Amino acid sequence: MNATLRYRDFFHGVFTWISGLSDAGNHGTLDEIHRFWAADGRIITCGQVKAAGIEELREHFGIYPRQYEEVEIREPFHTYLEAGDEVVIEYDILIRGRRHEGAADEGDTGRREFRVIAIFSVTDGRISEMRQIPGVRAGDA
Structure with a gap:
């Protein structure tokens, strides 16, 4: 089967961008949000709207430099499927929180890894909707 993958490089760019947001010295990166997201784009996690519209x-994404020391979305993806303008990606994401006032112990800033299944709708070359279900990977701290 010779399937056309129209969006694979696009999503590599999206996830590289997201992974770079935790670098506090990466000034202006958040302004690139329009490159990947539609003005009315939405993130829905476990059935709840987490962000709707470019300002939300x-x-x-603005919390990343303040809250996370490291965010890494791992490639290759476990699953990558395209059907027209719908893309399904199953991937692992590693998150390490920043030390901050009020962090009780390493548990507040420790490493967490999640397996995520996300369904993206792409409209005019930008993400119009991301529906995702994350789950903690067994055995991770």
Whole structure:
């Protein structure tokens, strides 16, 4: 089967961008949000709207440099499927929190890894909706 993968490089760019947001010295990166997300784009996690519209998306991703020391979305993906303008990706994401005032112990800043299944809708070359279900990977701290 010779399937055309129209969006694979696009999503590599999206996840590289997200992984770079935790670098506090990466000034202006958040302004690139328009490159990947539609003005009315939405993130829905476990059936709840987490961000709707570019300003809420900016707020959502804006916490990364303050809250996370490291965010890594691992490639290759476990699953990558395209059907028209719908893309399904199953991937692992590693998150390490920043030390901050009020962090009780390493548990507040420790490494966490999640397996995520996300369904993306792409409209005019930008993400119009991301529906995701994350789950903690067994055996991770």
